Amino acid sequence: MALIEAKGVHVRFGDRVVLEEVDMSVLEKECHGIMGPNGAGKTTFFNVLTGRAKPTRGELFLDGENVAGLPPHRIARKGVARSFQIMTLFDEYTARDNVMVALPQFRDRGFDMRRAAAGDSHFKSEAEKVLADVGLADKADIRAKELPYGDRRALEIAVALAQKPRVLCLDEPTSGLGTDGVQRLLGLAQKLKGKLTMIVIEHDMSFLFSLADRISVLHWGQVVARGTPLQLQENPWVKRSNLGKFS
Amino acid sequence: MNGASPNSPDAARLITPTMLIVWLLLATIPLWISRIGLYPYLGIEILIWSIYALSFNLVLGTAGLPSFGHGAFFGIGAYAFGLCQFNVSSNLWICLVVTTLAAAFAGALAALFISHRRGIYYAFMTIAFGQIFWTIAIKSHSITGGEDGLLKIARLPADFGFVSFDLKSNVSFYYFVLAVFVVIVIALWRLTHSPYGRVLSAIRQSETRAAHLGYKVWFYKASVFAISTGLSGLAGGLFAMAQLAAFPDVMSLHQSGYIVMMTLVGGGLVSFWGPVVGVFTFLIARDVIGAMTSAWMLWFGLLFIVIVLFKPEGIAGAFRSIVDSAKAKARHAQGMSALRLLFRS
Amino acid sequence: MIDILPHILNGLTLGLLFALIALGFMLIVGLMEQINLAHGSLFALGAYVGLQLLGPKPPLPADWTATWIALPLGWRYALTLVIAPAIVGIAGAAVELCMRRTYGKDPLYGLLLTFGAAMVIEEAIRLTWGTRDYVLQVPQTISGGFIFQDLIWSTYRFYAAGISALIIGLVWLVIEKTPFGAIVKAGAHDSEIVRALGINLSRLRLAVFIFGTMLAAVAGIIVAPIWGIRPHMGVDAVVPAFLVIVLGGVGSFWGAVSAGILVGLAVGLSGAYASEWSLLSMYILLVAVVTFRARGLFGKKSVLEA
Numbered sequence: 001m002a003l004i005e006a007k008g009v010h011v012r013f014g015d016r017v018v019l020e021e022v023d024m025s026v027l028e029k030e031c032h033g034i035m036g037p038n039g040a041g042k043t044t045f046f047n048v049l050t051g052r053a054k055p056t057r058g059e060l061f062l063d064g065e066n067v068a069g070l071p072p073h074r075i076a077r078k079g080v081a082r083s084f085q086i087m088t089l090f091d092e093y094t095a096r097d098n099v100m101v102a103l104p105q106f107r108d109r110g111f112d113m114r115r116a117a118a119g120d121s122h123f124k125s126e127a128e129k130v131l132a133d134v135g136l137a138d139k140a141d142i143r144a145k146e147l148p149y150g151d152r153r154a155l156e157i158a159v160a161l162a163q164k165p166r167v168l169c170l171d172e173p174t175s176g177l178g179t180d181g182v183q184r185l186l187g188l189a190q191k192l193k194g195k196l197t198m199i200v201i202e203h204d205m206s207f208l209f210s211l212a213d214r215i216s217v218l219h220w221g222q223v224v225a226r227g228t229p230l231q232l233q234e235n236p237w238v239k240r241s242n243l244g245k246f247s
Numbered sequence: 248m249n250g251a252s253p254n255s256p257d258a259a260r261l262i263t264p265t266m267l268i269v270w271l272l273l274a275t276i277p278l279w280i281s282r283i284g285l286y287p288y289l290g291i292e293i294l295i296w297s298i299y300a301l302s303f304n305l306v307l308g309t310a311g312l313p314s315f316g317h318g319a320f321f322g323i324g325a326y327a328f329g330l331c332q333f334n335v336s337s338n339l340w341i342c343l344v345v346t347t348l349a350a351a352f353a354g355a356l357a358a359l360f361i362s363h364r365r366g367i368y369y370a371f372m373t374i375a376f377g378q379i380f381w382t383i384a385i386k387s388h389s390i391t392g393g394e395d396g397l398l399k400i401a402r403l404p405a406d407f408g409f410v411s412f413d414l415k416s417n418v419s420f421y422y423f424v425l426a427v428f429v430v431i432v433i434a435l436w437r438l439t440h441s442p443y444g445r446v447l448s449a450i451r452q453s454e455t456r457a458a459h460l461g462y463k464v465w466f467y468k469a470s471v472f473a474i475s476t477g478l479s480g481l482a483g484g485l486f487a488m489a490q491l492a493a494f495p496d497v498m499s500l501h502q503s504g505y506i507v508m509m510t511l512v513g514g515g516l517v518s519f520w521g522p523v524v525g526v527f528t529f530l531i532a533r534d535v536i537g538a539m540t541s542a543w544m545l546w547f548g549l550l551f552i553v554i555v556l557f558k559p560e561g562i563a564g565a566f567r568s569i570v571d572s573a574k575a576k577a578r579h580a581q582g583m584s585a586l587r588l589l590f591r592s
Numbered sequence: 593m594i595d596i597l598p599h600i601l602n603g604l605t606l607g608l609l610f611a612l613i614a615l616g617f618m619l620i621v622g623l624m625e626q627i628n629l630a631h632g633s634l635f636a637l638g639a640y641v642g643l644q645l646l647g648p649k650p651p652l653p654a655d656w657t658a659t660w661i662a663l664p665l666g667w668r669y670a671l672t673l674v675i676a677p678a679i680v681g682i683a684g685a686a687v688e689l690c691m692r693r694t695y696g697k698d699p700l701y702g703l704l705l706t707f708g709a710a711m712v713i714e715e716a717i718r719l720t721w722g723t724r725d726y727v728l729q730v731p732q733t734i735s736g737g738f739i740f741q742d743l744i745w746s747t748y749r750f751y752a753a754g755i756s757a758l759i760i761g762l763v764w765l766v767i768e769k770t771p772f773g774a775i776v777k778a779g780a781h782d783s784e785i786v787r788a789l790g791i792n793l794s795r796l797r798l799a800v801f802i803f804g805t806m807l808a809a810v811a812g813i814i815v816a817p818i819w820g821i822r823p824h825m826g827v828d829a830v831v832p833a834f835l836v837i838v839l840g841g842v843g844s845f846w847g848a849v850s851a852g853i854l855v856g857l858a859v860g861l862s863g864a865y866a867s868e869w870s871l872l873s874m875y876i877l878l879v880a881v882v883t884f885r886a887r888g889l890f891g892k893k894s895v896l897e898a
Contacts, residue, residue: 050459076461090452101449102460106442110462111470113443116259163460360883367627368882371838374831375875382872500827504707511704542719548711555704556693 002061003028003197004049004167009058009068011044011221018044020221022058026167031189031198033212033229035205035238040218042201043085046171049199050082051075062167081165083156085172085201091145095136095155098144099127102162127162134158134188150181157188167197174204182207205238258440265520266432273425277418285534287417288489293530294424295485296509298431300522302478303506304515308522309439310471311451313370315503316357316377320476322384322498324350324483326391329400329493339403343484350480351473353380358469365454374500381498396494400487414488424485431478438474439519447471505529512554514561521563528562598743599864600857605749605818607856608756609811613833614840614848615763616807622780622843623800626694626702630687631808632830633713634680638809639728639816639825640721641676646729651679666731676813677806683713684805688798695797710826718823728816735817752814759810760849767845776800780843832859835878839888847890 002025011019019041026032034042047053048060051072060068067075090098100106100123117123131140134154139147144155153173160168173189174182182204189211192198202208208215209229217225217237225235232238257263276290299321306312327349331342357376364372384391391397402414405423414420438444450457450464458464487493496502513525529547536543558565617631644651646668650660660668687709694701734751737744767773779786779796786793811829819825836855840847855874863870881888 052455052459072455072458073461073463076459082459084456088453088456090449090456092452093449097445101445101457104461106445107461109442110446110467111443113438113441115442116437116440117442117445118440119259159456159460360879364882364886367842368838368886371834372879372882375835375878378831379872379875379879382869382875386868386872500831508704508707542715545712545715545719548708548715551711552690552705552708555701555708556690559701 002026003030003063004199005059005061006045006049007059007061009045009048009055009060011041011048011053012056018221019048019055022218022221022223024216024223024226026197026199029194029197031193031200031211031213033208033215034199034201034218035203035208035215036218036224041221042218043171045218046082046169046199046201049075049169050080076163079164079166080169081160081163081167082169083160083171083173085175087152087156089144089152089155089159092143094141094143095131095147095151095158096124096127096140098155099130099158099162100124102159103127104164130158130162133161133191135184150177150184153177153181153185154188157185161192165196167199168192170198170200170202172201172203174202174207186211209233261433261437263436266429266436269432269520269523270425270429273428274422277421285531287421289530289534291417291421291424291489293526294421294428295482295489296506296526296530297523298424298428298485299479299482300506300510300513300515300526301431301435302475302482304510304522305435305438305447305478306472306475307507307510308515309444309451310447310468312468312472313366314373314472314475315370315500315507316373316375316380317476317479317506318500318503319377319380319498320350320354320479321483321486321502321506322493322495323353323380324480325487325493325497326384326397326483327480328484328487329397330390332400332403337401337403339405342403343481346484347477347481350483351477353480354476355469355473357476358472362465362469362472374503377498377500377503381495381500384495384498391493391495394495396492397487398492400491400493402488402491420489424489427481427485431481435478436519443467508551512551512561514563514565516564517560518563521561524563525561595743596861596864598745599860601745601749601753601860602863603857603860604853605753605756605856606859607853608753608760609815609852610829610832610836610855611849611852612756612760612811612814613808613829614836614852615760615845616804616811617830617833618837618843618845618848619776619800619807620804621837623776623783623797624691624695624702626691627706627834628687628691628801628804629703629706629830630709630713631706631804631833632826632828633710633717634684634687634805634826635808635812635815635829636717636821636823636826637683637713638676638680638812639821640717640726640812641679641809642672642813642816643721643726643728643821645672645676665729666733669731673810673813677809680809680812681802681806684802685798687805688801691801692794692797710830714823714826721823723823726821728813728821730817748817752818755814756811759807763807764845832874835874837888839878839881841888841890844888844890847888851889 004024004026006022006024009019009022010017022041022045034045036042044053048055048068051070051074054069058068059066062078062080067078090101093101103123103126105126106123128137128140131137134157136151136154136158139151144152147155153176157170157173173185177185186207189198189200193211200208200212212229214226214228215232216223217232217235219237225232225237273294277287280287280290303314303317306314306317324346328342328346331345335345336342357373361369361372361376385393387393402420405412405414412419412423414423446457446462446467450462450467454464483497486497509525509529510522511525512528513523514521515525532547533543536546540546554561613631613635617628620626620628620631650657652660687706690709691702691705694705730748734748737746739745767776775786775789775791775796779793783793786796815825815829819828832855836848836851839855840851855877858873858877859870862873
């Protein structure tokens, strides 16, 4: 049984249909890629998946439970973490504090008003471990807004990882990165692969094709093709759009 | 960041050196305030408004919620203190607890409606609730005395069981308010630097991100609003004691605007002490400029415009920048981005 | 049942006036992306300048004064409706020049700046005219009342509702049917478009700000005989006007007009049955609507929240 199972997810804003009828299933520990042109509804699908948007109709099962329409914090607590295409960090906080706030242990103490957060070295070391995993160990004390772009992207992922998620959703993680940055990210993603379920929206095809186990192609709010990277290489839509870059 | 930088040693302290200096300075005020041409009552006003501004800044500066109707809760506190004294008990402590709870309850009620809103809609909902409470206060003659106010509120004695202090003189009342101020400062400092305060500050920086980290954002917003309004109400109760009466005027939109102004002028967005600095500036300017010209609001308004245009980080921020000139730019930028965050979704 | 009609008229009049104030305000929000809290003070200033023009000592050059006084009141009133807003427009231009520094920055900046400006204008009004209430003289033909169907009707309310509706119609024509309006709409959508068209954006913003201010000033003159003229009339008007915008949805013309009428009717009708509480009704209306519709009746996602 799939970990995530979307059945007939339909999203409409006013008279604009963004997702027509999306069916998708993602297996446990699978790395599932989503690609498609701009405006195809990829991010909206993520928003449904993480509770940011309510589907107009359709069902979304997470481990057998229908989570469609639950608020973001409920879905996050079920182990779904995400990064954002437009980076959403706590800019005034240091890298360490960004990660610290994301820790589930910290969240459990969120209503603690009596103890000083800074006094707890347990959170600190836990956060630093996560930062080390994404290669930011030596930048823990720098404010998020002062980090270079590539490091901010890495921090986005660190914040998501800090939640110890079962499902990690990455929305265009390579956007704005140079070749080196993409390589670094690919290394990181490959390290994570197999440890948790990953869903990745990506325009960079070589990135996606070398990472994903299976890929769904979204177009006009519908899944127009799906399969392993190898199968999809023969797909006309994929061929037409970006093969040069892929090879 | 509101308060000490989260990783400085002060953040983990219950009482910081700055607090001790501030308290000590405040404790000497009754000794010299008359000599510089001011009067002891001004000291009381400054302390009460400082408590109010610090509580307000919990919402504005720490959690980044633009509340423009806070005066209502200050006023509710004032009325609750008087009504409790008349109808429930003449014990000071009971009355102060009732006062705080009444204002917190009113705040929680408003918070249920507004906490799912953001930005401009949040601001307007707070104005609406402020006006609703204000109108009720003015129109309920039989309970609040309407425009005439609720008069003959007594300064109840502070009874500790073994010893009881009479607060009728302005000096003894000043020291009582100072004691409350000390407690509130410690509590708010700790709260700001607790995990709860961290989460609030995170919500200010990105509500969206906080929600996707599993935080029940609306509940945090609602709870901090209730805490802040409760403490504002406590300040209102003290104000009723100071004035020996409670008037609807403090609940008006103007007065709610002034508390925003004091907090921002002082630098509440970048500093824990900003609101206190703002209250000092505002009340002393009122008395000093007010003694020279009847148009003090005109001049203060112009001063305010200049500060918003050129020093968005406020007086406390600007002062710290002078002390540490290398950080001047950073502080300015911080003031700007803090302002920006208030209205981002 | 029929005795409710005058209250509906009152509500309608008030609503149209709120809508008029709100529209000027909204034009400014649309193009500057800043909230002008001084809008109410400029509205009050309109009433005071009108008062001065129609009073014994008009603020005109000495040699014009005699000619002016000699004109019949009706003429002077009609001219005042144009001249006073023009004078207030100058004050509006001064506010706009200060506000320039806040463009492209966050709405809170403009909000705070104009809160300061509102303080300054209101205080200036207090210093110039004092704190007492004034009554604005209006021509005989539009004052007084008449009896119809056994009910007393105020002529002025009809006039006020009519002229407000007329001006709202004119604003609509300007926005929808003139090149100027097209540019304003384009600018509200995306200020880059205006630049790309080779139009001087800062001059356009100044013009729109003055236009919005003039609408507020006209509303001030129209309201004056109903409310009386007093320094805090600005706040009395600006809060309902903002509320109208939030209720109608930021950026929606017909949203503002219908919300204005809705608020006016709520105030007017509750005034009929519980006059003490009439102002409360609009806040309750706001809370009720915004609780269920996050962006008001006709609102779309706006710069002011994102």
